[in-house]
Amino acid sequence: MGISNIISLLGGLGLFLFGMKYMSDGLNQVAGNKMRLLLEKLTRNRFKGFLLGVLVTAVIQSSSATTVMLMGFLNAGIMDLAQATGVIIGANIGTTITAVLIAIDVSAIAPFCIFIGTVMALFSKKQTQKFIGQIILGFGVLFFGLKYMSGPEAMGVLKTSAAFQTFITKANNPFLGLLIGFIMCSVLQSSSASIGVLQALAMTSASLMPMKFAIYLIIGINVGSAMPLFLSALGAKTNAKRAAVIYFIFDFVGMLIFTPIALIFPQYAEWITTLSDNGSVQVAIAHIIFKVVTAFVMLPFIKWVVKLSEVIIKPKEHDTRLRFEFIDKKISENPISTALQIGSEVERMARLVRHNFVIACEGFLVMDNSKHRELEENEELINWLNHNISDFMITVTSKEITGDVSEYIGKLFHVITDLERIGDHAENIMRRVTTAKEENYEFSDIGIAEFKEIYEVDLELLDRALGAFTNKHLTDAEEHQLHYLEDTIDYLTLQAQDNHVQRLREKKCHTSSGVIFTKALQDLERVGDHSYNIAWAARIDKDLIRQI
Known part of the structure; x- marks a missing residue:
């Protein structure tokens, strides 16, 4: 892979990340207030909280954004940590919608979406229409970047790279896969974006992303998805830090469940490949299974998860009354x-x-x-x-x-x-x-x-x-x-x-x-x-x- 190919790859990745963020911001502007009203009416029923987490994140397309929103609600006293935990678990499932959209591959309409979205964002008089244009434009840019990443000028050259072919065919070290996935997500600051990169590679050729290795990458990516929240919680209030810890506990438990399964039962990866010939769809399926199974394992233990977060993050001793109790400038x-x-x-x-x-x-x-x-x-x-x-x-x-x-x-x-x-x-x-x-x-x-x-x-x-x-x-x-x-x-x-x-x-x-x-x-x-x-x-x- 030459310099021009690397530049093309980075350009496509930049478009992909920008499109995802731009679309998410637009969705948040259009639907955010309604999502807030839903969350404000949230009861202590963990299953209702779970379903709301799925819905909210499916709409705003970011589990991290949902959890940061919850941090704000915790600080404002709108909900307690047990309620927030149910929503966080649901948010982890809602974030898989992005992977599903990528697996469907609607990149053919990306240029049309870019044109329509740009016209609406620039020329609409009503603010809501501008935000809808932003959503459409972000959607188009996301898939345009995805198509560019998986194109012949970027990841496509890996088909002919002997070094990469040798690495990927021999890649069976689970710890290496976990580490690469964790670092990738920590750098990109988004599990959806990281999974999207894997899907783009799989779109180029199924052989470039064999499921036996992709399983570990997906697990590592999910664990790394807690990093943006830890960064948001630096210097934040106690409950905001605990929310970040709960998010991490979710993905850490998922790692403890699926790493042994992948190690002991290689048939698991083989079974996923039988569900579809499309490598991108295979990655999306593995990602969804990780989230859904972990969620249903965690739901009955919300009280214990909350207590564990309280043990890990101790309450602060404050020296002065002259401080905010609810406002958290960090989030x-x-x-x-x-x-x-x-x-x-x-x-x-x-x-x-x-x-x-x-x-x-x-x-x-x-x-x-x-x-x-x-x-x-x-x-x-x-x-x-x-x-x-x-x-x-x-x-x-x-x-x-x-x-x-x-x-x-x-x-x-x-x-x-x-x-x-x-x-x-x-x-x-x-x-x-x-x-x-x-x-x-x-x-x-x-x-x-x-x-x-x-x-x-x-x-x-x-x-x-x-x-x-x-x-x-x-x-x-x-x-x-x-x-x-x-x-x-x-x-x-x-x-x-x-x-x-x-x-x-x-x-x-x-x-x-x-x-x-x-x-x-x-x-x-x-x-x-x-x-x-x-x-x-x-x-x-x-x-x-x-x-x-």
Whole structure:
């Protein structure tokens, strides 16, 4: 094989890899949101998770991409590790669809797909049509690259290569096959692509890929398919690392099953060759059998697999609260799972804000500032989350993301701003308690009762607003009720201020304490405004978001 043949081979491989990635990205853009909804509704039933894993991966054409998506869902708290394990097992079967498509060999229509896909991707006005064009174009480029790889200028020359013929006819060392397969997949970063290379070689001539050796290559490729996930999990959170380990355990168990079978029963490889005369089909069959048998062996032992991953990957000991619990910057390639992680982190911020608001208001009612240190520590974390979530969302929005995800993240910018301001008002109220205690200010029972009434309406509005945000749904009827609560807060605040002025006139209240009381009422009124804003983030119509 000369330099020109190597260049031709690499060119065909590059087209093949690009087509696969481009097609997968397009599929993910078109179907990714629906796949997310399916995964979000996933129950703890391992078999439903398994079937969903098959479906999702068959659609987006990448078990690694599915597993990375699951890592994001794990970080966002959408599912637990046992649920994810069932999906991972199913994903390993779904990824065999690529091998089936290659075995069918529709390369004859590749040029037509390239033309149609290019026209749609370049000239379609609707984003969905552009993504469909991307899928068609990627499909065409994939098969064009495959045809070029197996052509006379690339792998075709191996037919006349005495050295390669000698190697392949004498190749019977199982460990060499496992090693070559593992290295091939680790380099190409895709089991589908690696299997595709074997199929391209088999298309050139069945004698160039004898099944007795291909069996070990396929096993090695499957074990090597965990490498992209290990790279994605470097520096990632604990459960993301465990998901990568579970993926590896699946393929390692498959190796433990099929390596002895291939060694002890050479008739297994011979049996596969009797199923088809086409070498590419033989490779696809062996790959499918590996995945399916391993999956059905693993399904009953999901709990033990999860426990093993937890033994291998110990939980981290964190030194500081100032960190993300759900967002994992190492696996932020999938926009849908990333949006879910951000949403979970914002919900965490919301819980902290609500807790601080309750601490401050309850403290004001009894003039107790004993929890001021807890409030200050929470406020530090709230401010950290505000800045760092914002920075992360800016990074995410700089990438190409779909309209729904982009709109959702845009709303989150408003939500975290309102949450941070509510946290500031809670801090203000606690400071007023501290000042009142230091100066021995007293408040009338009527004033405290007025404060309590507004606080309770505020808390109801905040809780219902956060509920609407969490559920991503706000009906017109609910919106009218929340608007009524906000109006009630405004009315009660004005009434309390007027009553306070009257008490000042009657000298029933001290001027200095009255200033603190008035400012505390203003804090409560502003909390109501920001709570109402948060509720609008649940509206579908993004133009209805109101910023104060």
